[in-house]
Amino acid sequence: MTGARGIGAGGWSRAVAATMAALLAVLIVAPVGAIFLSSFYDGGPSLSAYADFLTDRRMLAATLNSLAVATGIAALSVLVGVPLAFGVARTRMWFRGLVSAAMILSLISPEFLLAMGYILMAGPNAGYANQALRAVFDLSATSGPFDIFSLWGLIFTALPNGVAFVFLALVPALANMDPALEDAARLKGASPLRAVIDVTLPLMRPAILAGALLAFATSLAMYGAPEMLGIDVLTVAIREALLGLEFSTASVASVTLVALSALALGLQRALLRHGDRYRVLGGKAFAARRLDLGAATHLLSALAFLYVMVALILPYGTMIAVSAMKSIGNGFSAGNWTLQNFVVVLGDPSIRQAVWLSFWLAAVTATVVIVIGVLTAYVILRTRLRARSLLDYASILPLAVPGTAIGFALIVIYLNWPGNLTGFYGTAMILLVAYLARFIPIGVRNGQSGLLQIAPELEEAARVSGSTEFGALMRITIPLMLPMLVYTWLLVFILAIPELSASIILRGFGTQTVATSLLSVWNGNGGLAVACAYGVCIFAVVSALFLLAALVGRRSPAIRKSIFGGG
Amino acid sequence: MTMTRPVALAIAGALMATQAAQAQDGALRIYSAYPDEHMQALIEGFGKAHPDVDVQVSVQPGEQLLSTLELELRAGRPQADLVGLNQASIAALQQAHQAFATYAPAELDAVRSEVRDPSGTSVPACVNLYLLQYNTNAISEEDRPSSWNDLLDPRWKSQIALADPASSQSVHSFIWFISEYLPSQQDGSFGWEYFEKLAQNDPRLERSHGTIRDMTASGERPLAVQLLANGQTSANRGDPTSLVWPEEGSPGEISSFAMFENAANPEAARAWLDFIVSAEAQAMMPAALGCAPVRNDVDYRFPDGTAVGDVTIVPVDADFIAAERDSQIDRFNAAFGR
Amino acid sequence: MTDHAAPGPRPGSPRQAQDLRLSDVRKSYGAFTAVHGIDIDVAAGSLVSLIGPSGCGKTTTLRMIAGLEPLSSGRITSGAVVLSDGALSVPPERRDMGMVFQTYALWPHLRVADNVGYGLRRRGMNRTEVAERVRQVLAIVGMDHLADRYPGQLSGGQQQRVALARAVASQPRILLFDEPLSNLDAVLREQMRFEIRRLQQELGITSVYVTHSQDEALALSDRIVVMESGRVVQSGTPTEIYDRPRNAFVAGFIGLSNILDLSSASLNGGVLTGSYHGTPVMAAAGALDRAGGGMRRISVRPTDIRIAGPDAPAKTGVNRLPGTVASTVFTGGLVDTFVAPDADPHALIRVQSAPPAPAGQGMRVTLEFDPARSVALED
Numbered sequence A: 001m002t003g004a005r006g007i008g009a010g011g012w013s014r015a016v017a018a019t020m021a022a023l024l025a026v027l028i029v030a031p032v033g034a035i036f037l038s039s040f041y042d043g044g045p046s047l048s049a050y051a052d053f054l055t056d057r058r059m060l061a062a063t064l065n066s067l068a069v070a071t072g073i074a075a076l077s078v079l080v081g082v083p084l085a086f087g088v089a090r091t092r093m094w095f096r097g098l099v100s101a102a103m104i105l106s107l108i109s110p111e112f113l114l115a116m117g118y119i120l121m122a123g124p125n126a127g128y129a130n131q132a133l134r135a136v137f138d139l140s141a142t143s144g145p146f147d148i149f150s151l152w153g154l155i156f157t158a159l160p161n162g163v164a165f166v167f168l169a170l171v172p173a174l175a176n177m178d179p180a181l182e183d184a185a186r187l188k189g190a191s192p193l194r195a196v197i198d199v200t201l202p203l204m205r206p207a208i209l210a211g212a213l214l215a216f217a218t219s220l221a222m223y224g225a226p227e228m229l230g231i232d233v234l235t236v237a238i239r240e241a242l243l244g245l246e247f248s249t250a251s252v253a254s255v256t257l258v259a260l261s262a263l264a265l266g267l268q269r270a271l272l273r274h275g276d277r278y279r280v281l282g283g284k285a286f287a288a289r290r291l292d293l294g295a296a297t298h299l300l301s302a303l304a305f306l307y308v309m310v311a312l313i314l315p316y317g318t319m320i321a322v323s324a325m326k327s328i329g330n331g332f333s334a335g336n337w338t339l340q341n342f343v344v345v346l347g348d349p350s351i352r353q354a355v356w357l358s359f360w361l362a363a364v365t366a367t368v369v370i371v372i373g374v375l376t377a378y379v380i381l382r383t384r385l386r387a388r389s390l391l392d393y394a395s396i397l398p399l400a401v402p403g404t405a406i407g408f409a410l411i412v413i414y415l416n417w418p419g420n421l422t423g424f425y426g427t428a429m430i431l432l433v434a435y436l437a438r439f440i441p442i443g444v445r446n447g448q449s450g451l452l453q454i455a456p457e458l459e460e461a462a463r464v465s466g467s468t469e470f471g472a473l474m475r476i477t478i479p480l481m482l483p484m485l486v487y488t489w490l491l492v493f494i495l496a497i498p499e500l501s502a503s504i505i506l507r508g509f510g511t512q513t514v515a516t517s518l519l520s521v522w523n524g525n526g527g528l529a530v531a532c533a534y535g536v537c538i539f540a541v542v543s544a545l546f547l548l549a550a551l552v553g554r555r556s557p558a559i560r561k562s563i564f565g566g567g
Numbered sequence B: 001m002t003m004t005r006p007v008a009l010a011i012a013g014a015l016m017a018t019q020a021a022q023a024q025d026g027a028l029r030i031y032s033a034y035p036d037e038h039m040q041a042l043i044e045g046f047g048k049a050h051p052d053v054d055v056q057v058s059v060q061p062g063e064q065l066l067s068t069l070e071l072e073l074r075a076g077r078p079q080a081d082l083v084g085l086n087q088a089s090i091a092a093l094q095q096a097h098q099a100f101a102t103y104a105p106a107e108l109d110a111v112r113s114e115v116r117d118p119s120g121t122s123v124p125a126c127v128n129l130y131l132l133q134y135n136t137n138a139i140s141e142e143d144r145p146s147s148w149n150d151l152l153d154p155r156w157k158s159q160i161a162l163a164d165p166a167s168s169q170s171v172h173s174f175i176w177f178i179s180e181y182l183p184s185q186q187d188g189s190f191g192w193e194y195f196e197k198l199a200q201n202d203p204r205l206e207r208s209h210g211t212i213r214d215m216t217a218s219g220e221r222p223l224a225v226q227l228l229a230n231g232q233t234s235a236n237r238g239d240p241t242s243l244v245w246p247e248e249g250s251p252g253e254i255s256s257f258a259m260f261e262n263a264a265n266p267e268a269a270r271a272w273l274d275f276i277v278s279a280e281a282q283a284m285m286p287a288a289l290g291c292a293p294v295r296n297d298v299d300y301r302f303p304d305g306t307a308v309g310d311v312t313i314v315p316v317d318a319d320f321i322a323a324e325r326d327s328q329i330d331r332f333n334a335a336f337g338r
Numbered sequence C: 001m002t003d004h005a006a007p008g009p010r011p012g013s014p015r016q017a018q019d020l021r022l023s024d025v026r027k028s029y030g031a032f033t034a035v036h037g038i039d040i041d042v043a044a045g046s047l048v049s050l051i052g053p054s055g056c057g058k059t060t061t062l063r064m065i066a067g068l069e070p071l072s073s074g075r076i077t078s079g080a081v082v083l084s085d086g087a088l089s090v091p092p093e094r095r096d097m098g099m100v101f102q103t104y105a106l107w108p109h110l111r112v113a114d115n116v117g118y119g120l121r122r123r124g125m126n127r128t129e130v131a132e133r134v135r136q137v138l139a140i141v142g143m144d145h146l147a148d149r150y151p152g153q154l155s156g157g158q159q160q161r162v163a164l165a166r167a168v169a170s171q172p173r174i175l176l177f178d179e180p181l182s183n184l185d186a187v188l189r190e191q192m193r194f195e196i197r198r199l200q201q202e203l204g205i206t207s208v209y210v211t212h213s214q215d216e217a218l219a220l221s222d223r224i225v226v227m228e229s230g231r232v233v234q235s236g237t238p239t240e241i242y243d244r245p246r247n248a249f250v251a252g253f254i255g256l257s258n259i260l261d262l263s264s265a266s267l268n269g270g271v272l273t274g275s276y277h278g279t280p281v282m283a284a285a286g287a288l289d290r291a292g293g294g295m296r297r298i299s300v301r302p303t304d305i306r307i308a309g310p311d312a313p314a315k316t317g318v319n320r321l322p323g324t325v326a327s328t329v330f331t332g333g334l335v336d337t338f339v340a341p342d343a344d345p346h347a348l349i350r351v352q353s354a355p356p357a358p359a360g361q362g363m364r365v366t367l368e369f370d371p372a373r374s375v376a377l378e379d
């Protein structure tokens, strides 16, 4: 009924709003603007870049590939994610805990790491899975049956991540559903399965859509896996155009990519407009009731087993095995085992430098993102300044801008006047700018949901008791938001460590990050076995951090919910 | 305004940290296309004579390094003192930006004349040859191809790997050799038709020779057009691979170093260039960069036993490659129907 | 971290109560006007209630007094101090007020003692002084034994007491209450009502009390301000409002009331005379100065009507309406008798009397009521 309510009209909140507006303008609006403006510039205002794009066969193919891959991943993620989520939340299938854990690990394991495992498993000629299948079925062919270096291979590689998005969006929704809704259908004569299909699934539409569109958008933005598999998608095309210094091609490809992501996000918003039609929560907490589906339970268990194997155990198992090989060519043979690859990883100064830089960047990014997030959310929700809705839009803009496009935009900005005056180009600062732009939406969105849970009266009571606006924020609001802030910090930190798509475009001297250095180790600066050792170490560290967060969060219901209950 | 303090602090902290990383005295910063493991041996050798210089290396695949440098030069501030790239790429950058200083190390005269850079911009470090590498588990010694022409045999369909000129700088030497050099030697079966025929065998176009080395070793692509340096690495690791010196000969790509005009540490940069052509460093080249020394007074035998002093290396036409890079990529893509 | 110490004397020292004055205060949200230029005077040390139906602008008014909401226009002053003048406004932290929120707004991450002591620390008291004052205030509301609890570990009534203690701890110049009792059960509500009144009178703090409950307003207030749709409809002492409601809205909102429509009304001295569907009825004119074209409404409180037998003799100076009992409802302390008057059989007149029920359903009765207790309304 009421709009924003609050007392932030004083000089202080104006100053904060102005500062946030300036920061968002520099970090977000300028890059997005640069992408669009540079696409219309060719010595003067011009549409020639678009004309070139439309007649460039490889660019059109890349656009179609991007769309096909993202659509395929979104569709298959729903196909696999929905039964698994249902199985975990509502049935007695086996491996429920295992599946939940695997989903979270899939989410924090970058897709290029999985790509490494899958290339080793499903390379058409020498992939271990292919060799094993040819041996078992006595096939005379020397290649196949799987070919990871294909569109399907790319879809397959990004699938565990997409499935995790759908799963994590759906499980809490299923667990919170009022069982009376299904009971009502049962009383009208529906079988348990019928009730699920007729009542539950339609009610889950928003959650399924949210997960699917997240899968779609992240698949569009993915860079590492397609580049390793050699599939031309838009992100790879942008990078290749940049390598050839074809800025106008890169800008039109970026605009196309941004337009596709924005379309997906817009579609989601439009489809979820009638949110209250899907309100399924009763007033109280429910113990999710588990259905007995008979034989179908075993089908779900089999799917669960398959997922855990394919998404986690096989690829990482393969990588662990390869990481301990002297020569990848001698395979699983005696005498081919060594720990030397780990020694190389731990001893290499440039790897150490990359790891240090990534941790530093991730920590600074996470810290700045929560500060910007809280203050921007505060301006949006607690003041009546006219600019607040602009801040709202600006802060979520990067959701539609893939890292590759942000990287491109920052090159344009910091190579030209006045950005070049900062001297950021080629230094870690430009990476920081990119990371901030990428992760600010998480900070602002979490800041808003955290702030929404705090009644404005609590701040007002502090004001009446003699606190300034800033004092109330520091003593009342921030302490109350602390669990959310800690969780957001960890989330951004964990997501920032393996950032690849912007980092690789912006890397300069000594600004290799974990992801770019891992990719370059994979691409020959060390080799597959060392890369596997490196990847296994990174995965172990990130998982350990996550575990730590989960342990810390066990004390706080807010964190526990946000980590394990979707968000 | 009190509230902006945390933001300001965080950003100030960030600035300070990067500044601190840049302003180390006595640091020599090298951008290199040669892998870290190769550079480490050279740095150790250099360090014996110059213990006070802190050598820092940033490695990127050649083509990526080329574009990184291109952009940094446009921004007006290359982040390093030295760059390690092949002669053709350095020539290309010099043509566009005149960013490198000319420098002739004292012992340059000892270097074989055919590999020296006539412009004096780049200092040759070693010669890297294009050879055939094959997986000995997948291909027997009798079956192995012995010439570039043998790669056109349909039995190698889906078995070959080759670097993509759009993302590898080195492979331009090989493409020049096939498309320009061999036809100029009146060898009718080469030229762009070679690549059109090669395309029929569906070779995998990889982004870097390092990846190709691992694919050959694993058997994923058991046959590859590979650089000597990577063959050497494979041999060091005990990979089941071997090298073939093709009958038609090999283009010699000249791995080089050059220093920037406005290098922050020009003394150390010159010291590095002096070191590179020293007999001591040249003796390390096969083990370090995995390639052939450029001094005739340094003994080296290729993997097939040929002594380096006994062969005539065909040095690639760096100027042609630098000038024709884009059109060569286009012609290559056309030949492959991309 | 620059909280300003509030002006005024240090908490704990005796101080002069201040009045509070709202002049032509208006508040709009876009095109919608929530408060239409109201004037309210609160005498120093007194308690004024703002009462009215939900959405009439009470909370908005209170928040403007607290400085939590900017004014669209108008002035708020206290003594010689201008608190708000149009868009210019002293921020809440420098108004030296205490406020009890409808939801209590206790800070869940602070113990009871820290909740109560928060404002004292902001006003620059040292730790020992704060601890001492907190103990005193908690003792006043009977919560000193729970000082180390967190708000989440308290019952609703206890939370209410803590909120009260927090509001008065710093001896503010003005105390504001926004429906502080609406979340409590009936028994507790009554008890707290008296405690608030006792505390307010003991401390002598000028107070504004927002409520939509007539019982609370009547029991607590020195003066009552009745609001409707962002306007003040009537203000006065509880007795004035109860005995002399200006219109049907006030009559119905403060206490129960029977509204009778009179025709051919005429004003004669202090007395209004008219016809209730043919039966002559007289009422006190109150502030009314025009008969208003002959159509007038009067209000008669159910407790001011007596039920007499059908044949009771007529008395001069008493209004009489014969009728039939439609129903009786026993509500504990009182009996409600609903009578359909012969003059207008579709209407029902409500009568309240002490038990037992004076008449049963279907019985013929005569309703008698005093013109002096019947009030002519302005609308």
Ligand SMILES: Nc1ncnc2c1ncn2[C@@H]1O[C@H](COP(=O)(O)OP(=O)(O)O)[C@@H](O)[C@H]1O
Residues within 6 Å of the ligand: A001, A002, A003, A004, A005, C029, C032, C034, C052, C053, C054, C055, C056, C057, C058, C059, C060, C061
């Ligand atoms: N921030 C706001 N924006 C728009 N309308 C508001 C806002 N706050 C209150 N209102 C409106 O002003 C009117 C008065 O509200 P309020 O003062 O809360 O009423 P109450 O008398 O119940 O306390 C209501 O119609 C309410 O919808």
Ligand SMILES: [Mg+2]
Residues within 6 Å of the ligand: C055, C058, C059, C060
């Ligand atoms: Mg209210």
